[in-house]
Amino acid sequence: MKKLLFLAVKDMRVLLSDKGNIFWVFGFPVLFALFFGFMYSEAGKGPSGMKIAVVDEDKSEFSSSYISGLESDEALIVVNLNREEAIEQVRKGKVSAAVILNEGFGDGFEALFNSDEPKLEIASDPSRRMESGYLQGLLAKAQFEALGDKFADQEWLRGQIKLWRDEVGGSNALETEQSKLFLNFFDSFDTLIKDSNDGSFSAGFKGDMINFGKLDVSREYEGPISPFQITFPQVLLWGFLMCTSTFAISIVKERTDGTFDRLRIGPLGYAHILGGKGLACFITCIFIVCILFFGAKVIFKMPMGNFPLFFLGLFCTILCFVGLMMFVCTLGRTEQSVGAAGWAMLMIMGMFGGAMMPLAFMPSWLRRFSHFSPVKWGILALEGAIWRDFKFTEMISPCLVLLAIGFTFFLLGVLMLRRQDS
Amino acid sequence: MIKADNLKKRYGNIAAVDDVSFAVEKGETFGLLGPNGAGKTTTIQLLCGLLKPDGGTVSLDGKTDPSLVEVRSSLGVVPQALAIYEELSVRQNLRFFGRMYGLSGRQLNERVDDCLEIAGLNKRSNDRASKYSGGMKRRLNMVCSFLHAPPLLLLDEPTVGVDPQSRNLIFDTIETMKNQGRTIIYTTHYMEEAQRLCDRVAILDHGKILDMDSVDNLIKKHGGPSRIEAEFEKLPSPDSIKQYIDSENIQFEESKIRFETSRPMESLAMLNRSGVRFNTLKVQTANLEDVFLNLTGRRLRD
Ligand SMILES: Nc1ncnc2c1ncn2[C@@H]1O[C@H](COP(=O)(O)OP(=O)(O)OP(=O)(O)O)[C@@H](O)[C@H]1O
Ligand SMILES: [Mg+2]
Numbered sequence: 070m071k072k073l074l075f076l077a078v079k080d081m082r083v084l085l086s087d088k089g090n091i092f093w094v095f096g097f098p099v100l101f102a103l104f105f106g107f108m109y110s111e112a113g114k115g116p117s118g119m120k121i122a123v124v125d126e127d128k129s130e131f132s133s134s135y136i137s138g139l140e141s142d143e144a145l146i147v148v149n150l151n152r153e154e155a156i157e158q159v160r161k162g163k164v165s166a167a168v169i170l171n172e173g174f175g176d177g178f179e180a181l182f183n184s185d186e187p188k189l190e191i192a193s194d195p196s197r198r199m200e201s202g203y204l205q206g207l208l209a210k211a212q213f214e215a216l217g218d219k220f221a222d223q224e225w226l227r228g229q230i231k232l233w234r235d236e237v238g239g240s241n242a243l244e245t246e247q248s249k250l251f252l253n254f255f256d257s258f259d260t261l262i263k264d265s266n267d268g269s270f271s272a273g274f275k276g277d278m279i280n281f282g283k284l285d286v287s288r289e290y291e292g293p294i295s296p297f298q299i300t301f302p303q304v305l306l307w308g309f310l311m312c313t314s315t316f317a318i319s320i321v322k323e324r325t326d327g328t329f330d331r332l333r334i335g336p337l338g339y340a341h342i343l344g345g346k347g348l349a350c351f352i353t354c355i356f357i358v359c360i361l362f363f364g365a366k367v368i369f370k371m372p373m374g375n376f377p378l379f380f381l382g383l384f385c386t387i388l389c390f391v392g393l394m395m396f397v398c399t400l401g402r403t404e405q406s407v408g409a410a411g412w413a414m415l416m417i418m419g420m421f422g423g424a425m426m427p428l429a430f431m432p433s434w435l436r437r438f439s440h441f442s443p444v445k446w447g448i449l450a451l452e453g454a455i456w457r458d459f460k461f462t463e464m465i466s467p468c469l470v471l472l473a474i475g476f477t478f479f480l481l482g483v484l485m486l487r488r489q490d491s
Numbered sequence: 492m493i494k495a496d497n498l499k500k501r502y503g504n505i506a507a508v509d510d511v512s513f514a515v516e517k518g519e520t521f522g523l524l525g526p527n528g529a530g531k532t533t534t535i536q537l538l539c540g541l542l543k544p545d546g547g548t549v550s551l552d553g554k555t556d557p558s559l560v561e562v563r564s565s566l567g568v569v570p571q572a573l574a575i576y577e578e579l580s581v582r583q584n585l586r587f588f589g590r591m592y593g594l595s596g597r598q599l600n601e602r603v604d605d606c607l608e609i610a611g612l613n614k615r616s617n618d619r620a621s622k623y624s625g626g627m628k629r630r631l632n633m634v635c636s637f638l639h640a641p642p643l644l645l646l647d648e649p650t651v652g653v654d655p656q657s658r659n660l661i662f663d664t665i666e667t668m669k670n671q672g673r674t675i676i677y678t679t680h681y682m683e684e685a686q687r688l689c690d691r692v693a694i695l696d697h698g699k700i701l702d703m704d705s706v707d708n709l710i711k712k713h714g715g716p717s718r719i720e721a722e723f724e725k726l727p728s729p730d731s732i733k734q735y736i737d738s739e740n741i742q743f744e745e746s747k748i749r750f751e752t753s754r755p756m757e758s759l760a761m762l763n764r765s766g767v768r769f770n771t772l773k774v775q776t777a778n779l780e781d782v783f784l785n786l787t788g789r790r791l792r793d
Contacts, residue, residue: 327574
């Protein structure tokens with residue numbers, strides 16, 4: 070056992086003696102974390118600080134409460150102008166869009182949606198379609214908030230939701246991403262209304278409406294509170310992939326350098342030598358976790374769901390990748406060939422497993438392949454603990470899959486190594 | 492101590508080791524002399540259990556499976572190719588291999604210091620091995636196998652690509668090991684090395700042992716005659732010379748004679764007693780190179 074530890078220490082020393090290795094194993098995942106973390110956090114917020122002009126031609130109590138709703142939205146910077154000025158500003162690109170509340174806007178909800186003459190107009194720059202799509206969402210949200218009263222009528226409400234769904238679904242001003250967001254929102258809203266038909270909410274949502282609207286919109290990704298909760302498992306998996314390929318290459322290097330044979334001649338068995346590598350890989354993975362976790366926690370204040378389950382998920386994931394390392398190192402005879410073959414294999418696993426793009430963003434046919442990637446199961450186990458609120462029983466299946474994959478690859482690898490050596 | 496019986500190993504069509512048998516006694520230094528591709532490395536790998544023979548057995552102190560850890564632990568193998576961690580310092584290398592042999596604490600420190608001393612590397616022991624010269628790396632490669640003070644050493648061409656200074660240091664080390672009573676198997680394709688270090692030498696070619704004996708006996712058996720060239724102050728008459736010299740073929744050339752004989756010392760002593768005065772004398776006795784040439788029709792190094 071002591072020898073195993075010394076073997077591992079030696080491997081880590083060798084690893085750390087190379088600046089390139091340090092970068093790929095530790096630095097790269099951190100950069101990756103930062104890059105995607107910020108990217109998703111932007112996507113989650115939508116374009117922030119979008120400047121819009123508002124033209125209030127209705128001048129009713131309702132329209133001014135509607136406008137103050139818009140003004141309170143962090144995503145918007147609202148300026149009040151008259152119609153000509155507002156359109157001029159849009160044309161010049163000074164504001165992203167102009168929202169014009171026509172006379173009669175405050176007459177009520179039905180007037181807003183059902184009259185032939187639109188009571189609300191959006192003037193936007195065609196080159197900024199994405200922003201205008203986003204704006205439509207925000208406007209709808211503001212309408213929900215301002216029209217709380219109407220929500221007492223469930224039947225009417227569900228009818229409206231269907232209408233909006235069609236509208237959003239048919240709108241090509243909305244990016245798929247955003248329209249999905251709203252469709253999801255509508256779905257959950259609809260379900261809620263349906264559920265409330267059992268009587269406990271017979272009074273509808275009056276009063277609670279505003280709270281409800283805000284709550285659901287802020288949970289648009291159905292779970293994670295911070296975008297770093299999405300990227301954290303991905304980045305860990307990248308770190309593990311890097312670690313796996315680095316140590317697989319180091320096994321081949323020892324074989325070509327003859328140190329592997331020297332150890333074999335020494336009083337060490339095969340199991341010892343490979344065990345030492347596995348341990349070194351394991352410890353390095355733990356280091357990666359520590360570094361990234363520290364960063365995620367301290368710098369990005371990432372909340373953590375369930376610590377014990379997180380450790381369980383980590384343990385199984387890392388074991389799986391240690392097993393994988395043993396297999397990858399048999400993919401070639403030289404460092405170059407193992408480097409290339411290993412990288413290709415791990416890249417594909419990473420891609421299909423959702424380490425590049427969250428699985429939720431993948432087309433469904435692609436998602437089907439992900440079952441074959443240990444990366445997917447690793448991410449699932451980690452997400453389960455971090456934000457999916459998995460119970461222990463729900464953790465069991467991804468963990469078992471991980472252990473089984475790891476064990477299979479480990480066995481395959483050891484068998485192939487022995488065959489190559491005889 | 493170590494015994495090989497009818498060892499065989501094939502690589503495809505090549506018989507790398509072909510029916511090799513020998514036995515090395517305790518305290519003996521045994522040489523395997525052969526050109527590139529003769530099968531020296533393969534033989535060493537069979538002896539230490541890195542390779543499984545296609546036929547035949549190896550026995551180490553009576554135990555026949557060198558791939559077992561207990562059997563191997565009495566072995567110190569110096570591989571032909573460098574097998575060290577270039578990323579680690581010389582001391583770290585030694586400490587690591589020492590630990591793998593179960594050394595620890597003071598014993599480990601002492602052995603590491605001894606080995607650094609032996610290899611003449613104690614001055615820069617904290618430098619990375621990659622910064623060392625080829626010869627220094629070779630010395631490190633060698634002493635990495637001495638850490639556990641094994642009674643049996645297998646050295647596979649430890650002097651390949653080494654400058655004369657490093658080579659002498661390596662020779663001295665091996666001679667020290669020899670004097671300590673260790674058993675040594677030494678492979679080389681330099682006949683001078685075999686001649687200097689080995690009690691017995693096996694001539695290996697194409698995986699076969701052609702003959703095996705002490706160096707003197709091999710030369711006697713296969714070396715052929717010595718070549719002598721003598722220059723005299725005044726050349727005596729050919730007939731008188733033929734009286735003293737045991738040789739069929741004597742060449743005369745001005746004041747010089749050249750001849751070949753299997754008994755060089757006796758011939759020269761006779762000449763000397765006859766009263767002739769030598770200006771110069773060159774005696775070229777047969778060596779292992781001649782032995783190899785006579786056994787195979789080829790030179791050791793082509
Ligand atoms: N792994 C291998 N695969 C195929 N052939 C091999 C292998 N190892 C050795 N051989 C062949 O076996 C023969 C003996 O090789 P070996 O390495 O034992 O020679 P050697 O005497 O050590 O030569 P050198 O002085 O060059 O080190 C050679 O013909 C070589 O080509
Ligand atoms: Mg060799």
